[in-house]
Amino acid sequence: MGGTRPGILAVVLAGGLARRMGGGDKTLLPLGGQPMLSVLMERLRPQAAAFAISANGDPSRFAAVAPGVPVLADPLPGFPGPLAGVLAGMDHAASLGLDMVLTVPGDTPLVPMDLAARLHAAASPIACAASAGRMHPPVALWPAGLRDDLRAAMATGEGKVSRWAARHGCMPVEWPGDPFLNANAPEDLAALEAAMARGA
Numbered sequence: 569m570g571g572t573r574p575g576i577l578a579v580v581l582a583g584g585l586a587r588r589m590g591g592g593d594k595t596l597l598p599l600g601g602q603p604m605l606s607v608l609m610e611r612l613r614p615q616a617a618a619f620a621i622s623a624n625g626d627p628s629r630f631a632a633v634a635p636g637v638p639v640l641a642d643p644l645p646g647f648p649g650p651l652a653g654v655l656a657g658m659d660h661a662a663s664l665g666l667d668m669v670l671t672v673p674g675d676t677p678l679v680p681m682d683l684a685a686r687l688h689a690a691a692s693p694i695a696c697a698a699s700a701g702r703m704h705p706p707v708a709l710w711p712a713g714l715r716d717d718l719r720a721a722m723a724t725g726e727g728k729v730s731r732w733a734a735r736h737g738c739m740p741v742e743w744p745g746d747p748f749l750n751a752n753a754p755e756d757l758a759a760l761e762a763a764m765a766r767g768a
């Protein structure tokens with residue numbers, strides 16, 4: 569499965585502080601000899617009509633790895649969490665005339681090639697990835713049309729992805745194995761390397 573999904577903007581969420589990793593850009597750390605972001609982009613590119621990175625600070629640090637890819641700053645100050653990146657993605661999608669936003673954290677590089685297709689088929693109106701019975705709320709497909717509701721919710725302090733998603737209806741879509749393995753801390757990088765070496 570795969571193929572370009574018309575109407576979908578893929579957004580890599582890379583706007584956090586990465587405290588457990590010791591700061592910096594987790595998605596620029598090497599994995600299998602290349603930046604994690606390259607590994608992830610290779611998987612996402614065929615699944616979306618357009619691509620963006622959600623990150624704060626100087627956007628030029630992504631230019632070598634992702635030339636020409638727009639870097640979307642959070643629409644709210646103070647690192648309010650992944651929902652800020654979802655909102656930035658929704659606004660950008662709307663400006664491009666795209667209907668849906670697929671978000672994936674930049675520290676979750678081994679996502680399946682049928683991610684967009686299966687989430688799109690299930691969305692009601694949001695669809696969220698799951699594995700081993702556990703939801704991964706930042707890996708999700710969101711209608712850009714919910715952006716004003718999300719903006720209003722965030723203005724009143726909403727910061728939890730799963731709570732806001734559940735309010736609108738969020739369909740979990742289960743994958744076998746652990747394709748949403750991520751790197752929160754330095755010791756997680758070895759597990760990702762091993763999964764990649766196994767052909768994940």
Ligand SMILES: Nc1nc2c(ncn2[C@@H]2O[C@H](COP(=O)(O)OP(=O)(O)OP(=O)(O)O)[C@@H](O)[C@H]2O)c(=O)[nH]1
Pocket residue numbers: 581582583584585586587588589622623642646647648649650651652653654672673674675706752
């Ligand atoms: N745009 C945006 N993305 C964020 C923000 N906070 C977290 N994220 C992203 O959301 C995903 C999950 O974030 P977390 O693991 O909770 O936070 P983190 O910054 O990556 O790491 P910790 O500081 O160690 O918790 C990651 O891809 C982050 O880059 C934010 O304030 N804005």
